[in-house]
Amino acid sequence: MAEPFWLSLRKQFTPIHLLGHAVLFGVGLVLLYPLIFMILAGFYDKNEFMTTVLRVIPIPEEPTLANYRALILGSKDAAVSTYMTNSLIRTAYNTFWALLTSFLAGYVFARLKFKGREQLFLIMLATQMIPGTLAIIPTYLEFARFPFAGGNYIFTGGTGILNTWWVYLIGGPAINIMGTFLVKQSLEKVPIELDEAAIVDGAGTLRIIFQILLPLQLPIMAFIAITTALGTWNDFITPFFYTNSDKLQTLPSAITRISSVGASPGAVINYPLIITLSLGITVPAMLIFFFFQKYIVQGLANTGIKG
Amino acid sequence: MRFKRVFITILALLLALGMAACSSGGGGNSNGADGGSNPSGGAGGDANSGNSGDSGNAGGSGSDGAVTIIVLNEGAVGIGVGVVSDLLVEKKKGLMEDETLTPRVKEEDFNYEPGKTVNPHLFGYLYQQIINEKMKEKNIVLKTEDWGWGEPLIQKQTAGFLAKNIPDIIVGETQMPGFAQQGLLEPFPDDMADYIRENIAPAAWKPMEYDGKIYGFAAQPGVSSLFWNKRLVREAGLDPDKAPETWEEFAANLRAVTEAGKGKFYGGGVYAGPNFGGYLRFGTLLVINGGGFADDQGYPVFNSDANVETVTFLRELNGYHPPGLMVNTNEGTYFDAFKKEQIAYLIDGPWRAAESAALGIEYGMATIPLSPDGQPGNITIGAAFHAVPKDAKNKEAAFEYIRAMYSEEIQQLIADTGVRSPVLKSVAENGDYQAKHPEMYQHYLAMAGNVQGLPTFAKENSKVWQIFGDAVAKAIMTKGDVRQILDDAQKSAETAVK
Numbered sequence: 001m002a003e004p005f006w007l008s009l010r011k012q013f014t015p016i017h018l019l020g021h022a023v024l025f026g027v028g029l030v031l032l033y034p035l036i037f038m039i040l041a042g043f044y045d046k047n048e049f050m051t052t053v054l055r056v057i058p059i060p061e062e063p064t065l066a067n068y069r070a071l072i073l074g075s076k077d078a079a080v081s082t083y084m085t086n087s088l089i090r091t092a093y094n095t096f097w098a099l100l101t102s103f104l105a106g107y108v109f110a111r112l113k114f115k116g117r118e119q120l121f122l123i124m125l126a127t128q129m130i131p132g133t134l135a136i137i138p139t140y141l142e143f144a145r146f147p148f149a150g151g152n153y154i155f156t157g158g159t160g161i162l163n164t165w166w167v168y169l170i171g172g173p174a175i176n177i178m179g180t181f182l183v184k185q186s187l188e189k190v191p192i193e194l195d196e197a198a199i200v201d202g203a204g205t206l207r208i209i210f211q212i213l214l215p216l217q218l219p220i221m222a223f224i225a226i227t228t229a230l231g232t233w234n235d236f237i238t239p240f241f242y243t244n245s246d247k248l249q250t251l252p253s254a255i256t257r258i259s260s261v262g263a264s265p266g267a268v269i270n271y272p273l274i275i276t277l278s279l280g281i282t283v284p285a286m287l288i289f290f291f292f293q294k295y296i297v298q299g300l301a302n303t304g305i306k307g
Numbered sequence: 308m309r310f311k312r313v314f315i316t317i318l319a320l321l322l323a324l325g326m327a328a329c330s331s332g333g334g335g336n337s338n339g340a341d342g343g344s345n346p347s348g349g350a351g352g353d354a355n356s357g358n359s360g361d362s363g364n365a366g367g368s369g370s371d372g373a374v375t376i377i378v379l380n381e382g383a384v385g386i387g388v389g390v391v392s393d394l395l396v397e398k399k400k401g402l403m404e405d406e407t408l409t410p411r412v413k414e415e416d417f418n419y420e421p422g423k424t425v426n427p428h429l430f431g432y433l434y435q436q437i438i439n440e441k442m443k444e445k446n447i448v449l450k451t452e453d454w455g456w457g458e459p460l461i462q463k464q465t466a467g468f469l470a471k472n473i474p475d476i477i478v479g480e481t482q483m484p485g486f487a488q489q490g491l492l493e494p495f496p497d498d499m500a501d502y503i504r505e506n507i508a509p510a511a512w513k514p515m516e517y518d519g520k521i522y523g524f525a526a527q528p529g530v531s532s533l534f535w536n537k538r539l540v541r542e543a544g545l546d547p548d549k550a551p552e553t554w555e556e557f558a559a560n561l562r563a564v565t566e567a568g569k570g571k572f573y574g575g576g577v578y579a580g581p582n583f584g585g586y587l588r589f590g591t592l593l594v595i596n597g598g599g600f601a602d603d604q605g606y607p608v609f610n611s612d613a614n615v616e617t618v619t620f621l622r623e624l625n626g627y628h629p630p631g632l633m634v635n636t637n638e639g640t641y642f643d644a645f646k647k648e649q650i651a652y653l654i655d656g657p658w659r660a661a662e663s664a665a666l667g668i669e670y671g672m673a674t675i676p677l678s679p680d681g682q683p684g685n686i687t688i689g690a691a692f693h694a695v696p697k698d699a700k701n702k703e704a705a706f707e708y709i710r711a712m713y714s715e716e717i718q719q720l721i722a723d724t725g726v727r728s729p730v731l732k733s734v735a736e737n738g739d740y741q742a743k744h745p746e747m748y749q750h751y752l753a754m755a756g757n758v759q760g761l762p763t764f765a766k767e768n769s770k771v772w773q774i775f776g777d778a779v780a781k782a783i784m785t786k787g788d789v790r791q792i793l794d795d796a797q798k799s800a801e802t803a804v805k
Contacts, residue, residue, distance in 0.1 A: 051666050053647045137466045144470035160473050241463055244387050244452045257455055269639075 042067045042276035049272050051282065067276035079246065087250040090168050091232045098176040099221055099227035105175060106183025107209055124177050136241055143167060145244055178223040186220045187213065202290040222295035239245050251281050341536020374704045375448040377474035381691040382456065384434045391439045391449040400434050407690045421719045437720060443709040447704045470697045476704040481583050483692040484514055485645045487522035493702055494520035499710065506753065507713055510687045511730040526712040527727035528654035528690030530753045531591045533676065535667040539651035540691035543567035547728065550673030554620055555674040556659040561627035565649045574627035575650025577784060581776025584638030586761055587688045588654050591675055593617050594684035594759060605765035607744040609775055610793040618782045618789050625783045634780040656689040657750050661761045674753060675690060684757040728754060767803040774800045
C-alpha cells in the first residue's frame with residue numbers, strides 16, 4: 001500500500017533533508033541568477049545601464065520595454081524575425097539530417113560486416129579530436145572553391161557558395177559522428193536474433209531498420225535530436241564566417257555582429273539590447289532542455305554510457 | 308548481400324557529403340536566398356567576367372559601366388549593410404524616428420554646412436553621404452559589408468585572403484600592419500603617398516608605413532589622452548581644472564582621490580590588461596619614458612631600464628584601483644568603471660570625451676603626464692585603418708574611396724563633429740578649428756608629434772605579445788622583482804622569435 005502523502009512530506013522535514021533542500025535551493029539560485037539578471041537588464045536604457053553601478057538584482061530607475069519590443073518586433077538594429085526564422089529553419093534541417101545520418105551510419109557499423117569497418121569507424125571517431133576552430137579556414141576555402149558556383153570556373157574565380165543558403169544546406173548536414181557512435185553502441189545491445197526473426201517473417205532490410213530497430217532507439221534518437229538542435233541553435237560560427245548578408249544571419253551571429261562592431265573605435269555598445277536578444281537564444285534552448293531532459297538521460301543510459 | 312552494398316554505398320556518400328561537402332557539384336546557382344549579395348561578387352570587374360561585362364552578380368552595377376566596390380564597415384561610420392545609396396534613405400528615416408537619441412534628430416540637422424556644428428548622431432550618415440556623392444561622381448557604386456571587429460574580423464579576413472575572396476576595402480586596427488608586412492595589401496600609388504606624407508598627420512598613416520610604402524589610412528585616428536572626472540577630483544579637494552603634468556603629480560592626485568573615495572571610488576590611472584586594449588593604453592607611458600616593445604627589426608626589447616621603471620610605476624598605480632580592475636582581462640570592465648564614476652582618472656582615446664559628455668560626466672581632457680626624463684609620445688589608438696587588398700577586384704576605385712577619406716569635405720565634417728580630430732593639416736591647423744575645439748586641437752597636436760603604432764614582432768607575434776602582457780600583469784599584481792619578471796619575459800620572447 002502506498003505511503004500517505006503527509007507521511008512522505010513529514011519525512012522531508014528531517015534535518016538532513018532540510019539541509020539537502022537548502023543546498024539544492026542555493027545551487028539552483030546560483031544557476032538561475034544569470035537568467036534573472038538578463039531578464040531585468042532587458043528593462044534598462046543603454047545610458048542608464050552604462051552609468052549606474054548595478055546592484056545584485058538590477059532594477060532600472062526608468063524601465064523601458066524598447067529592448068523587449070526589439071526582441072519580439074525587431075528594430076532598426078536587428079531584423080529579429082529574419083534571424084529567428086533562419087535559426088529555426090537551420091535547426092530543423094540539421095536535426096533531420098543528423099537523425100537520418102546517425103541512424104543509417106550507426107546501423108551500418110553495428111550490423112553490417114565489411115572490410116575495413118573498424119578502421120573506418122576509428123577514422124570517423126578520430127575526426128572528433130580536431131578542435132572545431134581549426135576547421136574554420138579550411139571550410140571557408142572549401143566553400144569559396146566550390147566548383148561551378150558563385151562564378152567559379154571549376155574551383156576558382158568566384159566566391160563559390162559563400163554567402164548563400166547553400167552554406168547551410170550543404171555545410172549543415174555533416175555526418176553526426178557522436179550520434180553514429182551512440183546509435184552503434186545502442187544497436188549492438190539489440191540481439192541480432194531480432195533481425196533474423198524479422199527476416200524469417202518476410203521483412204526486408206528497410207522494414208527491419210525503420211519498423212523494428214528504429215522504434216527501439218527512440219530515446220537515443222531524441223538525445224541526438226536535442227543535442228543537434230541545441231548545437232545548431234547556438235551556433236554563430238557558420239553564419240558569421242561563411243555568410244555576409246543580413247538576410248542570412250541567425251540570432252547568435254547577429255548578436256555577435258552587433259557586439260563586435262560595437263567594440264570598434266568610437267562605437268557605443270547597446271548592452272541591454274544585446275542581453276535581451278540573447279534571451280531569445282537562451283530561453284528556447286533552456287525550454288528544450290527542460291522538457292526533454294529525461295530523454296537525454298534515457299538516451300545515454302541506453303548506450304551504456306553512464307556516469 | 309545486396310543491401311550490404313547499398314548501405315556501404317550510402318555510408319560512403321554520407322561520409323563524403325559530411326566530411327568534404329564538395330563532391331556533388333550541385334550548387335550551381337549561388338544566389339540562394341540572397342541574390343547578388345556575394346562578398347566580392349558585387350565587384351563589377353569580377354575576375355570571372357573578364358571583359359565581357361557584368362557577371363550577373365555585380366550587385367547594383369548597371370549597364371552604364373558603374374563599378375561597384377565593397378567596403379567593410381566600422382562602427383564609428385557604419386550605417387548598415389548594403390548599397391550605401393539605399394542605406395542612406397533608411398538611415399535618415401531611422402534617425403528621425405529614434406526617440407532615444409539625445410538631442411533628438413530634426414530634419415534641419417541634415418542640412419549640413421561645412422564649418423557649422425554637427426549633431427554627433429548624424430556623423431555616420433553625413434560621412435557616408437559625402438563619400439557616396441564623391442564616388443557617384445566617379446561612377447562608383449558603394450556597397451558595405453559587416454565582418455565584425457576584433458578577433459572574429461581578423462579570422463574572417465585571414466580566411467578571405469587565403470580564398471582570395473576579399474572586399475575592395477578592408478578595415479582593421481592592430482592586425483593591419485601585419486597584413487602589410489605579409490604582402491597582402493596593395494601599396495598606395497606614389498602620388499597618393501606623397502600627398503599624404505606632406506598634408507596628413509602621421510598618426511593616420513605612419514603605423515601603416517612599411518618598407519617606404521604606405522599601405523593604409525585612417526580618416527580619424529586617435530592617440531591617448533588623460534581624462535578625469537571633475538566631480539570626483541573636486542571631492543578629493545583637488546583643482547578639477549588642473550591636469551597633472553608629471554608622473555609624480557599624477558600619482559599624488561590618484562592617491563588623494565582614492566583616499567577621499569574611502570572604497571566608494573578610486574583614483575584609477577591606466578588600463579594594463581594583458582591584451583591589445585592594455586598595450587595601447589599603458590604603452591603610451593612606455594613611449595613617454597623612452598621604452599617600448601620592439602626594435603626596428605621586430606625583436607622584443609622588454610627589459611630595458613625605461614620599461615622596468617614604467618612597470619614599477621604601473622605597480623604603484625594598481626594601488627589606486629579597485630582590486631583586480633587594472634589588469635582585468637576584459638577592458639570593457641575598466642572603462643565601465645569610469646562611466647559609473649568608480650574611478651576618476653584614465654588614459655584613453657578621444658572618443659572618451661564625447662561619450663562622457665553624452666553620459667553627463669563632467670570631464671577634463673589633457674595630454675598624458677610625463678615621467679622625470681620623459682618626452683611627449685603616444686601610440687595610435689582607435690585607428691580604423693582602411694587598406695586595399697592585393698586581391699581586390701577594383702583597386703583603382705578603392706583608392707578613390709581612400710582619397711575621399713582624406714578629402715577636405717570629410718575632414719571638415721570630422722572637425723565640425725568634434726568627437727575626433729581631423730588629420731588633414733589644412734583643416735586641423737585652421738584658426739577657426741583651434742578656437743572652436745581647443746581640446747581636440749591639442750589632440751591633433753599630439754597626433755602630429757612622436758606617434759607610433761604597436762609593432763609586429765618578427766615571429767610568433769601573438770605569442771610574444773602574450774608573453775609581455777602576462778609579464779606586466781604579473782609585475783603589477785605580485786611583489787616579485789620587476790626587473791627579474793621582465794628579464795624572464797625577454798628570454799621567453801627571444802626564444803619565440805628565434
